[in-house]
Amino acid sequence: MYEIKHAADLAESIRLLVVSAPMVAAKAKAGHFVVVRNGETGERIPLTIADYDREQGTITLVIQSVGKSSSEICELKAGDAFTDVLGPLGHATHIDRVGTVVCVAGGVGVAPVYPIARAFKEAGNKLISVIGARSKDLIFFQTEMEAVSDAVHYTTDDGSYGLHGFVTDAVRNIVDGGEKVSEVVAIGPLPMMRAVADLTRGYGIPTVVSLNALMVDGTGMCGGCRVTVGGETKFSCVDGPDFDGHQVDFAELLRRQNRFGEEEKMAYDRHRKEGHKCRIR
Amino acid sequence: MSDKVKMREQSPAERIRNFNEVPYGYDEREAVQEASRCLGCKKRPCAQGCPVEVDIPDFIARIKAEDFTGAAEVIKRKNSLPAICGRVCPQESQCEALCVLGRKGEPVAIGRLERFVADYEREHRSSDAAVVPAAGNKTKVAVVGSGPAGLTAAADLALMGYEVVLFEALHAPGGVLRYGIPEFRLPKAILDEEVGYIRSLGVDLQYNMLVGATLSIEELFADGYKAVFIGTGAGLPYFLGIPGENLNGVYSANEFLTRVNLMRAYRFPEYDTPVRIGRHVAVVGGGNVAMDAARTALRLGAERVSIVYRRAWEEMPAREEEKHHGREEGIDFKLLNNPVAILGDDKGWVEGMECVRMELGEPDESGRRRPVVIKGSEYVLDVDTVVVAVGQGPNPLLIQSTGGLETNRRGNITADPETMATSIPGVYAGGDIVTGAATVIAAMGAGKIAARNMDAYLKGV
Numbered sequence: 045m046y047e048i049k050h051a052a053d054l055a056e057s058i059r060l061l062v063v064s065a066p067m068v069a070a071k072a073k074a075g076h077f078v079v080v081r082n083g084e085t086g087e088r089i090p091l092t093i094a095d096y097d098r099e100q101g102t103i104t105l106v107i108q109s110v111g112k113s114s115s116e117i118c119e120l121k122a123g124d125a126f127t128d129v130l131g132p133l134g135h136a137t138h139i140d141r142v143g144t145v146v147c148v149a150g151g152v153g154v155a156p157v158y159p160i161a162r163a164f165k166e167a168g169n170k171l172i173s174v175i176g177a178r179s180k181d182l183i184f185f186q187t188e189m190e191a192v193s194d195a196v197h198y199t200t201d202d203g204s205y206g207l208h209g210f211v212t213d214a215v216r217n218i219v220d221g222g223e224k225v226s227e228v229v230a231i232g233p234l235p236m237m238r239a240v241a242d243l244t245r246g247y248g249i250p251t252v253v254s255l256n257a258l259m260v261d262g263t264g265m266c267g268g269c270r271v272t273v274g275g276e277t278k279f280s281c282v283d284g285p286d287f288d289g290h291q292v293d294f295a296e297l298l299r300r301q302n303r304f305g306e307e308e309k310m311a312y313d314r315h316r317k318e319g320h321k322c323r324i325r
Numbered sequence: 326m327s328d329k330v331k332m333r334e335q336s337p338a339e340r341i342r343n344f345n346e347v348p349y350g351y352d353e354r355e356a357v358q359e360a361s362r363c364l365g366c367k368k369r370p371c372a373q374g375c376p377v378e379v380d381i382p383d384f385i386a387r388i389k390a391e392d393f394t395g396a397a398e399v400i401k402r403k404n405s406l407p408a409i410c411g412r413v414c415p416q417e418s419q420c421e422a423l424c425v426l427g428r429k430g431e432p433v434a435i436g437r438l439e440r441f442v443a444d445y446e447r448e449h450r451s452s453d454a455a456v457v458p459a460a461g462n463k464t465k466v467a468v469v470g471s472g473p474a475g476l477t478a479a480a481d482l483a484l485m486g487y488e489v490v491l492f493e494a495l496h497a498p499g500g501v502l503r504y505g506i507p508e509f510r511l512p513k514a515i516l517d518e519e520v521g522y523i524r525s526l527g528v529d530l531q532y533n534m535l536v537g538a539t540l541s542i543e544e545l546f547a548d549g550y551k552a553v554f555i556g557t558g559a560g561l562p563y564f565l566g567i568p569g570e571n572l573n574g575v576y577s578a579n580e581f582l583t584r585v586n587l588m589r590a591y592r593f594p595e596y597d598t599p600v601r602i603g604r605h606v607a608v609v610g611g612g613n614v615a616m617d618a619a620r621t622a623l624r625l626g627a628e629r630v631s632i633v634y635r636r637a638w639e640e641m642p643a644r645e646e647e648k649h650h651g652r653e654e655g656i657d658f659k660l661l662n663n664p665v666a667i668l669g670d671d672k673g674w675v676e677g678m679e680c681v682r683m684e685l686g687e688p689d690e691s692g693r694r695r696p697v698v699i700k701g702s703e704y705v706l707d708v709d710t711v712v713v714a715v716g717q718g719p720n721p722l723l724i725q726s727t728g729g730l731e732t733n734r735r736g737n738i739t740a741d742p743e744t745m746a747t748s749i750p751g752v753y754a755g756g757d758i759v760t761g762a763a764t765v766i767a768a769m770g771a772g773k774i775a776a777r778n779m780d781a782y783l784k785g786v
């Protein structure tokens with residue numbers, strides 16, 4: 045069992061869990077992910093490692109509740125445990141000293157972006173971060189990101205904080221403002237990553253995206269996580285999760301993300317009904 | 326000469342609506358009756374067909390004498406997973422193929438007898454009768470992968486007195502026996518009992534251990550393990566390389582079967598993992614994997630399931646019994662057919678599969694007549710789900726992270742067939758990771774040879 049040492053709400057339906065997994069923590073690097081299972085009837089779910097503490101033997105995970113499994117995970121408290129944690133999986137993000145790096149985080153994507161931003165900063169790059177959210181109260185990891193960034197730009201869809209607009213607006217401002225950007229890392233919802241990649245393609249700035257494809261095993265065994273990159277089929281769990289954002293077939297990936305949409309909705313509705321019943325009792 | 330005793334089974338109409346095992350197995354009377362057909366041949370041809378050399382005539386003689394526990398002991402000397410082998414071995418091309426009775430009539434039903442004996446022993450097992458491992462010698466050895474190869478190597482090494490730790494990447498043991506072969510062919514309760522037996526020998530099973538990521542072979546040696554057995558199987562699914570393969574509704578057989586077997590999607594939403602089964606399913610391939618996927622799709626409620634296979638019935642590599650069961654259950658066999666493209670609707674879901682018809686031409690290297698496309702025979706098969714079951718290769722993850730481990734051009738680990746030794750001293754390998762996708766019994770045989778040679782190696786150093 046993989047005990048939860050600490051749990052906290054970061055924002056509405058976004059939860060942070062610090063999980064005991066010493067062997068994973070010992071090897072974890074920025075960009076790695078784990079596959080967790082919550083309970084004997086649970087699914088195997090990929091989650092990016094948002095931080096790790098080798099001495100304490102813990103990893104930090106950030107989960108947004110969007111369906112049955114994720115909302116059950118968000119209900120976990122300190123002292124509870126995951127049934128399984130497998131990792132570290134995937135290739136770590138390629139970190140180099142390249143000059144100026146812009147790390148773009150959309151929504152809950154700030155969690156996986158954080159260790160990558162920190163690693164780029166530690167490698168001696170100038171680091172500019174862009175954090176976008178629907179509104180101010182959904183922004184988290186602000187202190188952490190500011191500590192590793194030379195500058196942080198915020199955008200909100202509703203204008204409640206920072207620039208009223210999308211992350212792409214901020215990235216455009218940075219580049220058009222004369223910043224010589226060597227690399228962009230974008231992590232967040234697929235449409236956001238696609239928008240960033242479309243923008244940077246025009247500027248010719250290499251852009252890495254981290255794909256959260258649907259997975260089962262996370263070890264290259266099922267092929268369920270396949271994505272088309274540069275016209276070739278790749279398994280995101282073992283060939284990624286980082287890919288060249290300019291080469292990813294986002295349209296296909298968006299469709300594939302919805303493969304079990306109906307089933308997921310059915311399970312979530314059923315779960316909410318049952319949860320409701322429990323509370324009445 | 327009498328025919329072999331029939332095995333009672335669920336009727337096709339009934340069984341396609343459940344996941345329970347298809348055959349019921351022999352009862353004591355039927356087993357004795359079948360055993361009585363055996364001639365007890367001095368030359369023991371059947372035993373030569375068995376990859377782990379079970380003393381077949383001896384165990385059959387014990388059944389005849391109604392000493393079922395004794396029969397089990399005879400089998401277990403050579404085969405630590407008889408309840409599994411009795412169910413999944415391709416007996417028709419191994420022991421039963423060499424049985425003298427087969428020349429004029431039906432061979433002795435060796436597989437069914439093995440299954441009977443193993444089930445009898447499991448049901449009547451008394452805990453104190455357990456095999457006692459040799460006195461511990463405190464030497465630590467590691468086994469990677471808990472499929473039949475790893476389980477067998479671990480059991481044998483434990484019996485020799487080694488301290489064995491078995492590292493498994495998934496959250497449950499068994500390899501293909503767990504995630505691939507369905508419940509209706511190999512009940513998981515049986516696998517659990519067999520694994521329980523191996524644990525009772527002192528094997529320490531550790532899950533969520535992806536060797537090559539969570540820890541490396543090098544680190545195992547640094548941690549004090551003196552030898553390592555690699556039995557990581559053929560887990561990498563091959564695809565067809567035709568247009569449309571990433572459409573929604575296309576699964577590799579591994580994904581489809583893993584969702585259903587390992588993750589129990591057939592009990593969704595009680596279990597959280599979903600599987601989506603359309604009305605008309607096409608399964609591409611002709612091996613056990615294809616048959617398992619097709620029969621699983623039927624049980625999940627598909628209205629029509631077609632097997633699309635480019636060669637003919639006789640050449641389908643699946644076990645005879647499964648082909649026969651599949652036909653009884655109403656699988657539509659599109660033999661000498663080959664897919665060329667999967668077609669999608671405007672939302673990206675499968676809505677058909679374009680196929681061509683084939684005819685048999687000249688024999689190829691394997692001696693099988695090569696299927697060739699009949700010109701102008703294209704047609705569209707009306708399907709909304711496609712399961713690709715055209716084979717699996719070696720997963721490169723562990724190999725790439727282990728410096729100095731030699732592989733062949735297909736990416737399989739090179740191991741000496743006599744000893745299972747790899748290019749790294751103290752590292753042995755066997756099963757599908759060495760041979761490519763093969764059989765349960767061949768993997769077990771390799772695990773056995775490796776254990777014996779690891780013991781010799783460890784005593785030599």
Ligand SMILES: Cc1cc2nc3c(=O)[nH]c(=O)nc-3n(C[C@H](O)[C@H](O)[C@H](O)COP(=O)(O)OP(=O)(O)OC[C@H]3O[C@@H](n4cnc5c(N)ncnc54)[C@H](O)[C@@H]3O)c2cc1C
Pocket residue numbers: 412413414415469470471472473474475492493494495498499500501502505506534535536537556557558559560582613614615617644720722723755756757758762763764765766768
């Ligand atoms: C659907 C299906 C049906 C089949 N039906 C039959 C049949 O009826 N009869 C028959 O004889 N054969 C059958 N086969 C073939 C047979 O199952 C295999 O040949 C056999 O299981 C191979 O055994 P193995 O121990 O080499 O590998 P596997 O059974 O593949 O086990 C390998 C194990 O290693 C684990 N692993 C992989 N990489 C790592 C790593 N890096 N670190 C830790 N663990 C790792 C895997 O998770 C897995 O548990 C079937 C195969 C399939 C897929």
Ligand code: SF4
Pocket residue numbers: 362363364365366369370371372381382385423424425426432433435
């Ligand atoms: S070859 Fe057939 S008849 Fe002869 S011993 Fe073996 S099982 Fe019995």
Ligand code: FES
Pocket residue numbers: 258259260261262263264265266267268269270279280281282
């Ligand atoms: S999740 Fe199964 S291969 Fe990637």
